[in-house]
Amino acid sequence: MGGTEHLTVRREGATLVLTLNRPEAKNALSISMLVGLYDGWIEADEDDGVRSIVLTGAGGAFCAGMDLKALAGQGMAGEHLRDRLKADPDLHWKAMLRHHRPRKPVIAAVEGYCVAGGTEILQGTDIRVAGESATFGLFEVRRGLFPIGGSTVRLQRQIPRTHALEMLLTGRPYTAREAAGIGLVGHVVPDGAALDKALEIAEQINACGPLAVEAVKASVYETAELTEADGLAAELKRGWPIFDTADAKEGARAFAEKRPAVYKRE
Numbered sequence: 001m002g003g004t005e006h007l008t009v010r011r012e013g014a015t016l017v018l019t020l021n022r023p024e025a026k027n028a029l030s031i032s033m034l035v036g037l038y039d040g041w042i043e044a045d046e047d048d049g050v051r052s053i054v055l056t057g058a059g060g061a062f063c064a065g066m067d068l069k070a071l072a073g074q075g076m077a078g079e080h081l082r083d084r085l086k087a088d089p090d091l092h093w094k095a096m097l098r099h100h101r102p103r104k105p106v107i108a109a110v111e112g113y114c115v116a117g118g119t120e121i122l123q124g125t126d127i128r129v130a131g132e133s134a135t136f137g138l139f140e141v142r143r144g145l146f147p148i149g150g151s152t153v154r155l156q157r158q159i160p161r162t163h164a165l166e167m168l169l170t171g172r173p174y175t176a177r178e179a180a181g182i183g184l185v186g187h188v189v190p191d192g193a194a195l196d197k198a199l200e201i202a203e204q205i206n207a208c209g210p211l212a213v214e215a216v217k218a219s220v221y222e223t224a225e226l227t228e229a230d231g232l233a234a235e236l237k238r239g240w241p242i243f244d245t246a247d248a249k250e251g252a253r254a255f256a257e258k259r260p261a262v263y264k265r266e
Contacts, residue, residue: 001043007036008058009043012199014051014206016044016104023059026113028067029096035084037095041102048265051210052202053102055125056109056195062134065116097124098150101221103214105205109198110134111191115173119184120149123158126217128185129197130176136184142171157224159183209247209263215239 003009008019018040020027027033044050057063085091094100096117101124108125115137122128122136130136138155140147147168155164163182167174179185189197205213219238223231242248246266254261 004032004036004039006030006033007040009036009040011050012054013203014049015054015199015202016040016047016050016052017054017056017199020055020057020063022067023057023061025067026061026064027057027059027118028064029117030067031082031085034092034095038091038100041094041097041100044102044104048210050104051206051213053104053106054109054195054198054202055106055121056198057111059112061112062108062110062114063118063121064113065118065139093149096121096149103217105202105213105217107198107201108185109194110136110176110185111194115139116147117149120147120151122184123150123154127198127201129187129189129194129201130179130185131191131194132176132188133191134176134179134185134188134194135173136176136179137171137173138167139171139173141169207260209242209245209251209261210265211245211247211263212242215242 001009001011006020006022008021010017010019018037020033022028022030022033040053044053088094090099097106098120105127106125107127107129108122109129110122111131111134113135114122114130115135116139119136119138138147138151151168155168158164159182174182174184176185176188180188187197215238219235222238223234226234247261247263250263251261
């Protein structure tokens with residue numbers, strides 16, 4: 001099991017739980033955290049026992065964005081972590097899900113602050129749960145900065161453009177209910193319950209055929225920007241092979257025999 005000083009990793013059954021762990025800084029992104037995140041995504045991709053991923057934060061916050069002082073001075077990173085960034089200059093973008101999409105579904109469990117870089121990472125997740133006191137927003141323009149983690153591209157594809165532009169251009173905070181109202185998050189739950197709800201959703205995913213789950217996720221993203229005709233053709237190419245898998249046959253048998261399916265990724 002991986003992890004770094006600022007990112008903890010644990011297993012909950014078939015779910016890999018990644019926890020941003022700098023509560024004293026509202027889980028602002030450090031080099032240690034970025035390296036840990038990247039390693040966590042790769043661990044989930046490579047471990048066939050992992051069927052879903054939950055991303056959350058420690059201490060009642062999700063992520064308050066980049067720790068610009070720490071990143072500029074690299075004071076919170078050991079030499080081995082700085083070497084990792086030098087070896088892969090794109091690592092931080094992969095960590096933030098800008099240049100990497102995990103094969104497995106990623107569920108965000110948000111409590112407290114999820115702003116700036118936190119809202120940008122959120123856009124790389126697949127399913128999102130928020131505690132009712134969570135705060136969202138892209139504050140970069142208020143500081144004369146640019147939300148370069150992908151928000152000017154992704155946000156308008158995930159929520160209506162008028163809402164995306166308002167969030168991007170005003171830099172104002174959004175409540176969890178507002179975020180749900182514009183479609184940025186899917187569930188709002190009582191404070192402290194976001195992780196439990198995310199794990200509940202993860203368990204529902206884990207009970208499904210993993211090859212089917214991964215193919216469905218891939219198809220959704222592959223076809224998002226295609227015409228309907230091209231998208232339907234791509235869907236057939238991605239989906240038909242699933243019907244020939246042993247897992248598909250097991251699913252049918254389990255249904256007929258009225259028992260839970262036992263999937264083996266075959």
